[in-house]
Amino acid sequence: MGLRRAKELAATAKAVPIARESRFDAILDASESVFANSGYDGATMREIAERAGVAQGLIHYHFKTKDVLFEAMVARRSGHINDKRAELLDGLFQPQGTLTLENIVEALFRPTIEAGISQANDGGAFARILVTTANSSDDRQKFLTKKYYDPIAQKYIAALIAVEPGLTRENAVWAYMFAIGVGMTMMAKTGRPGRLSDGLCDDGNADEMLLKIVPFICAGVRALAN
Amino acid sequence: MGLRRAKELAATAKAVPIARESRFDAILDASESVFANSGYDGATMREIAERAGVAQGLIHYHFKTKDVLFEAMVARRSGHINDKRAELLDGLFQPQGTLTLENIVEALFRPTIEAGISQANDGGAFARILVTTANSSDDRQKFLTKKYYDPIAQKYIAALIAVEPGLTRENAVWAYMFAIGVGMTMMAKTGRPGRLSDGLCDDGNADEMLLKIVPFICAGVRALAN
DNA sequence: GTCTATAGTTCGATAGAC
DNA sequence: GTCTATCGAACTATAGAC
Numbered sequence A, B: 001m002g003l004r005r006a007k008e009l010a011a012t013a014k015a016v017p018i019a020r021e022s023r024f025d026a027i028l029d030a031s032e033s034v035f036a037n038s039g040y041d042g043a044t045m046r047e048i049a050e051r052a053g054v055a056q057g058l059i060h061y062h063f064k065t066k067d068v069l070f071e072a073m074v075a076r077r078s079g080h081i082n083d084k085r086a087e088l089l090d091g092l093f094q095p096q097g098t099l100t101l102e103n104i105v106e107a108l109f110r111p112t113i114e115a116g117i118s119q120a121n122d123g124g125a126f127a128r129i130l131v132t133t134a135n136s137s138d139d140r141q142k143f144l145t146k147k148y149y150d151p152i153a154q155k156y157i158a159a160l161i162a163v164e165p166g167l168t169r170e171n172a173v174w175a176y177m178f179a180i181g182v183g184m185t186m187m188a189k190t191g192r193p194g195r196l197s198d199g200l201c202d203d204g205n206a207d208e209m210l211l212k213i214v215p216f217i218c219a220g221v222r223a224l225a226n
Numbered sequence C: 001g002t003c004t005a006t007a008g009t010t011c012g013a014t015a016g017a018c
Numbered sequence D: 001g002t003c004t005a006t007c008g009a010a011c012t013a014t015a016g017a018c
Helices: A002-012 A023-042 A045-052 A056-063 A066-093 A101-117 A125-134 A139-148 A150-163 A169-187 A192-196 A206-223 B002-012 B023-042 B045-052 B056-063 B066-093 B101-117 B125-134 B139-148 B150-163 B169-187 B192-196 B206-223
Strands: none
Touching: A002 A056, A002 A066, A023 A045, A023 A056, A023 A066, A023 A125, A023 B023, A045 A056, A056 A066, A066 A101, A066 A125, A066 A139, A066 A150, A101 A125, A101 A150, A101 A169, A101 A206, A125 A139, A125 A169, A139 A150, A150 A169, A150 B192, A169 A206, A169 B169, A169 B192, A169 B206, A192 B150, A192 B169, A206 B169, A206 B206, B002 B056, B002 B066, B023 B045, B023 B056, B023 B066, B023 B125, B045 B056, B056 B066, B066 B101, B066 B125, B066 B139, B066 B150, B101 B125, B101 B150, B101 B169, B101 B206, B125 B139, B125 B169, B139 B150, B150 B169, B169 B206
């Protein structure tokens, strides 16, 4: 039952195990890298089918339309990433956790980074989708951001206020948006940092970047919390 | 001589006066809003023609291909914005100027903001293009970023080091990239800040946002300059 | 569930009248 | 310079055999 499974995926947004190698999953994997490299409109069903090693017709059997495929792909991986984010954040509030601004910011980005690295086919593909999705004014992407990312955003905004009581709610929302903006430069993997620095900076190395990003964001947040 | 004019536009990247109302300019104006709302692949020549109030064939007479049109549009406005940026930055180094980190960051963003606001047809359209262009891994946009935005980026990176000698070149490049990332959240106009804050934040108000962004970025830069 | 073949649509670009 | 009309290619989606 292909299409039903795809719709469940999109409806629940839960952490469906990202396992290989049914053709169904191969299509979703291929979607990630093709959509990431070409955008929604630039991507073609033919290219996705080719990359997945299946007939084009099979994609329509499983997902019916390109739109459904796109949302199913976002749902599968964002469910996984955001569950991890929520789990890390909740852990910081537990008695054995250490609720600091630094830990919050790290919890915000690490799941995305690790999801990108652990991808077998194309490291960072989904991160690039996440980036353009979260920051697009396109209606489709606005809808998906609202559905899959706004709820977890609210949890992080509340956490920022918890560790920095000086933050008004307004400033906390700005701070969260700015943090996401900074994170984009890490996740987009444009190669621009390397180009601008004659190779000193490497936006392919997520751990090194986290070492720069976390202090940058934390200082910025505190500047808004006076 | 339409196409020649378009190619000169793309080749020089100079501040061509943004004047209306030849059909040539009407096409460029329409391109901005259509490309901004739909992306390169999502935009259609038909929609641009309709928005410009001209026949579709006329676009091809002036610009030959969609690719040339896109670059001509980027060239026209980025030339204008980046000339202004360079002028503001150079002014800070003059005897009568005040070279501070805050002033540098403000000079970085204000021309883009004002270009967005002063647009008659669709405020912020070009800012959205700039955002996706500068942060895309797409080959076309990578090329345009390199051609139109990397030179001015180097000037700003040098300025950051000038005011914050503690910055290594590597950290200065990261700081610049992060600053651009933060600026995106301001320029993309997704409406997300308003949604997340129940209307407290308004990403349509550029001046209010600058008041939040400048302290955030300056604190972040200084955190990397120890 | 998976494939091949193709229908139906839309798009970028061109031709040619004015 | 500007328009109308249309070509040829590429795309999404469907039909039907296996």
